[in-house]
Amino acid sequence: MSQSPVSRVPINLVDKLAQFSDLWSQKKVADLNDYEVKLAKLKGEFVWHTHDDTDELFLVISGRLTIQLRDGDVVLEPGELFVVPRGVEHCPVADEETAVLLLEPAGTLNTGDAGGPMTKAAETLS
């Protein structure tokens, strides 16, 4: 069986971030097995929610992200990452517009168990 050619195009995070401006809308930029690498722009406060089945990784690219936990806050500057463990309620908030890289299994819903109007499926960036 012949293998299809492998894409050899690097994914430039700054270029990808320039392709969209909507807030709280996850954009998939790569697949890793059954995980998705996504970008998002955040400003303001999200909703408190929990992912019962998966950990969730946040890596801040620009801006400043506070991940509120019931025990206290985690503040992430650019170049800093944090993994919210499965089952831990959290609520992201950003005073200024903040760009993040997210990593979690495909199909993970942004609002987890909370649902509501901010629920949105990830879109794929071209």
Add this chain to the structure above:
Amino acid sequence: MSQSPVSRVPINLVDKLAQFSDLWSQKKVADLNDYEVKLAKLKGEFVWHTHDDTDELFLVISGRLTIQLRDGDVVLEPGELFVVPRGVEHCPVADEETAVLLLEPAGTLNTGDAGGPMTKAAETLS
């Protein structure tokens, strides 16, 4: 059952990179479900190898990484990522010292199917 307190310490990639200097030695900085987030410093050429069971993500933090594939090269600058698909033979090479973030399932061997003297299990950074 009471839940143990969640660590609220962000992982600063530059600080973690300052904790080691050995080349081609993966250092785990976080777990994400059954995946590991690792850092490594690379300089020179690695070995050609394949991971038959998993994709492998490279994100360049500093320096410049060339991922040689049999079809041609992928060149990654800081802020660029690339996923080597499972089953695709590759060989990283860096002319200057280059820092990368790696993401793949726990237990993935750095040299894949190739083995040899550069084979080394990932270590955990404190």
